Amino acid sequence: MSLLSIQHLQKSFADNPILRGIDLEVEQGEVVVILGPSGCGKSTLLRCINGLEPIQNGEISLKGFGRLGQDISWIKARQEIGMVFQNYELFGHMNVINNILLGPLQVQKRQRIEAEKVADELLKRVGLYDRKHDYPRQLSGGQKQRIAIVRSLV
Numbered sequence: 001m002s003l004l005s006i007q008h009l010q011k012s013f014a015d016n017p018i019l020r021g022i023d024l025e026v027e028q029g030e031v032v033v034i035l036g037p038s039g040c041g042k043s044t045l046l047r048c049i050n051g052l053e054p055i056q057n058g059e060i061s062l063k064g065f066g067r068l069g070q071d072i073s074w075i076k077a078r079q080e081i082g083m084v085f086q087n088y089e090l091f092g093h094m095n096v097i098n099n100i101l102l103g104p105l106q107v108q109k110r111q112r113i114e115a116e117k118v119a120d121e122l123l124k125r126v127g128l129y130d131r132k133h134d135y136p137r138q139l140s141g142g143q144k145q146r147i148a149i150v151r152s153l154v
Ligand SMILES: Nc1ncnc2c1ncn2[C@@H]1O[C@H](COP(=O)(O)OP(=O)(O)OP(=O)(O)O)[C@@H](O)[C@H]1O
Pocket: 013, 018, 036, 037, 038, 039, 040, 041, 042, 043, 044, 045, 086
């Protein structure tokens, strides 16, 4: 079975169909680019995979967990799926490291020392370790984007 398997996914906003029966298989380690004009539904597809948008039809399955929202709750599923939002959605009142560690500590109940070590390594990798205690408003767009990627990976 594929890591991620999407079958016949249909999503409308009111009576405006956006995703009209999407089938997609993603293998472990595979990198897939979703390409298309603005407004065609790329972000909507990603939001559906996280259960952030209710869908009208279809199934989304994750290897080892089954059908998301059915065999496994969306709350659990979201812990297995990282997402970088189009506008990053960093919490403005939290510094970089607290943005990154919020989910791992609050939701996953990980130890700060372990999660912070992972975060530090990734911050170094994206060249932002020295911005660890900065607030989002002090960062450039690209820096915010890389912090959002680190948050998602941790
Ligand atoms: N909450 C919503 N309510 C109503 N319509 C929405 C909502 N969210 C998105 N849409 C509409 O769904 C369509 C797809 O939006 P989406 O954000 O998925 O596009 P996209 O492919 O990610 O575009 P972009 O490249 O500009 O990011 C657009 O026409 C948009 O107006």
